[in-house]
Amino acid sequence: METLKYDLYDVVEMKKPHPCATHSKLFQIVRLGADIKVSCLGCGNLIMMSRFDFNKKIKKVIEHHEGPLEKKGQ
Ligand SMILES: [Zn+2]
Numbered sequence: 015m016e017t018l019k020y021d022l023y024d025v026v027e028m029k030k031p032h033p034c035a036t037h038s039k040l041f042q043i044v045r046l047g048a049d050i051k052v053s054c055l056g057c058g059n060l061i062m063m064s065r066f067d068f069n070k071k072i073k074k075v076i077e078h079h080e081g082p083l084e085k086k087g088q
Pocket residue numbers: 032033034035036037038054055056057058059
């Protein structure tokens with residue numbers, strides 16, 4: 015399995031949509047460490063997972079951003 019290159023604040027597409035009302039597959043990386051925290055671009059919820067899990071769930075990197083995106087509903 016190939017490992018994708020990603021960086022902090024990248025917007026990424028996951029293989030499975032977030033089980034929220036928007037079913038967004040797009041997430042932004044908001045913390046990059048031993049654990050990775052991503053924010054659903056649909057609902058703004060934060061999901062934390064291990065780098066190992068993240069590598070399994072990521073589909074592709076969409077685009078890079080220099081900082082956090084505006085979250086809806088906040
Ligand atoms: Zn969501």
